[in-house]
Amino acid sequence: MSESLWRSSVKDLDPYIPGQAAEEAKKQAELTDVIRLATNENQLGPSPKAIEAMVKAIQEAHFYPDLTCLELRTKLGALHGIDPENYVIANGADNIINLVIASYINPGDEVVYCTPTFSEYHKNTLLMGGVPVEIPTTKDHKFDLEAMLEAINEKTKLVIVCNPNNPTGTIVEEEELREFFKRVPKHVVAVLDEAYGEFINRENYATGVEYIKEGLPVITIRTFSKLYGLAGMRVGYAMARPELIQPLQRVREPFACNRVAHAGALGALEDVEHKNKTLSDNKREMEKLVKEFRAFGYEVEESHTNFLFVDMKQETGSIGAELASQGLIIRPCAAWGHPTHARISIGTAEQNDKLLKALQEINAKAPHHA
Numbered sequence: 001m002s003e004s005l006w007r008s009s010v011k012d013l014d015p016y017i018p019g020q021a022a023e024e025a026k027k028q029a030e031l032t033d034v035i036r037l038a039t040n041e042n043q044l045g046p047s048p049k050a051i052e053a054m055v056k057a058i059q060e061a062h063f064y065p066d067l068t069c070l071e072l073r074t075k076l077g078a079l080h081g082i083d084p085e086n087y088v089i090a091n092g093a094d095n096i097i098n099l100v101i102a103s104y105i106n107p108g109d110e111v112v113y114c115t116p117t118f119s120e121y122h123k124n125t126l127l128m129g130g131v132p133v134e135i136p137t138t139k140d141h142k143f144d145l146e147a148m149l150e151a152i153n154e155k156t157k158l159v160i161v162c163n164p165n166n167p168t169g170t171i172v173e174e175e176e177l178r179e180f181f182k183r184v185p186k187h188v189v190a191v192l193d194e195a196y197g198e199f200i201n202r203e204n205y206a207t208g209v210e211y212i213k214e215g216l217p218v219i220t221i222r223t224f225s226k227l228y229g230l231a232g233m234r235v236g237y238a239m240a241r242p243e244l245i246q247p248l249q250r251v252r253e254p255f256a257c258n259r260v261a262h263a264g265a266l267g268a269l270e271d272v273e274h275k276n277k278t279l280s281d282n283k284r285e286m287e288k289l290v291k292e293f294r295a296f297g298y299e300v301e302e303s304h305t306n307f308l309f310v311d312m313k314q315e316t317g318s319i320g321a322e323l324a325s326q327g328l329i330i331r332p333c334a335a336w337g338h339p340t341h342a343r344i345s346i347g348t349a350e351q352n353d354k355l356l357k358a359l360q361e362i363n364a365k366a367p368h369h370a
């Protein structure tokens with residue numbers, strides 16, 4: 001009965017399906033120790049500098065946070081060489097995606113992106129009464145920029161490129177991306193989601209920072225959830241030329257980045273050592289997993305993130321359930337239309353070894369058809 005009162009666009013939304021939370025898995029399997037490789041978190045945890053800053057900030061929890069996050073914008077400005085007024089900071093990159101779409105989409109406007117990708121583009125487009133235009137990724141699981149350009153018409157308002165893409169971990173060629181941004185017509189706003197941008201494993205590969213400096217009209221999205229290990233605190237940001245960023249500043253709820261999260265992000269930026277260790281551990285462990293997965297007969301896409309998109313050559317729902325019963329959580333990809341794929345976050349050496357051992361046992365029981 002009450003559903004009839006909902007705004008009509010809300011009725012079209014599917015609830016977000018998260019990776020299984022560690023708490024839930026523990027309860028289900030009556031386990032005390034759960035290894036969660038389903039949500040692309042940083043298993044090293046937050047930087048000690050971030051923790052120290054957050055503990056300090058919590059003493060001032062009775063004060064509202066700084067409305068515009070001036071200190072963080074200034075620090076990001078110095079990091080990227082893009083002026084502090086060209087940022088919006090909010091409650092995670094999820095919130096930024098929501099702000100971008102709420103800022104630009106009128107009912108009936110089209111939003112073009114590829115699938116499989118991050119589900120929030122679809123949800124927020126529907127919420128605003130917009131029309132998602134979903135283009136399949138290429139055979140090698142990359143964003144199909146040419147097909148996206150072809151899909152643009154007079155109703156198109158936004159194009160979103162998730163690079164590196166979630167869940168496939170792939171990147172597009174740099175020159176193709178630059179050309180794409182140059183060719184997007186003036187009535188369309190380009191968005192580049194770089195939640196995993198810092199993990200790109202190719203030297204001198206240009207990111208949104210360079211495109212903005214080159215004067216290209218692109219809104220770039222980043223997060224502190226992945227590289228900086230602050231997924232639980234919720235800090236994400238957008239950067240772009242002033243005229244593109246201004247509507248987000250108007251739509252944003254006033255205190256979208258809380259005092260403790262703001263302090264944590266500042267502390268995290270101080271700790272270059274922690275950042276570098278995250279990147280080098282990730283690279284080493286990823287190489288190990290790729291090698292072992294290929295030895296199992298799985299197909300693995302080259303990844304530029306902190307996770308792998310793995311074709312296990314058999315339905316991954318049951319493997320996921322079997323692993324979960326042992327306290328290992330991965331992300332089967334049937335919901336993305338890839339029933340034999342799983343998205344597996346890179347864990348610590350010890351966690352990955354446990355995963356490999358468990359998979360070896362599962363494979364020995366029921367060998368797959370490679």
Ligand SMILES: Cc1ncc(COP(=O)(O)O)c(C=O)c1O
Nearest residue numbers: 092093094118166195223225236
């Ligand atoms: C591509 C992509 N964009 C945005 C987000 C949201 O990140 P946040 O934790 O900052 O909300 C994620 C999270 O997994 C993601 O994969």
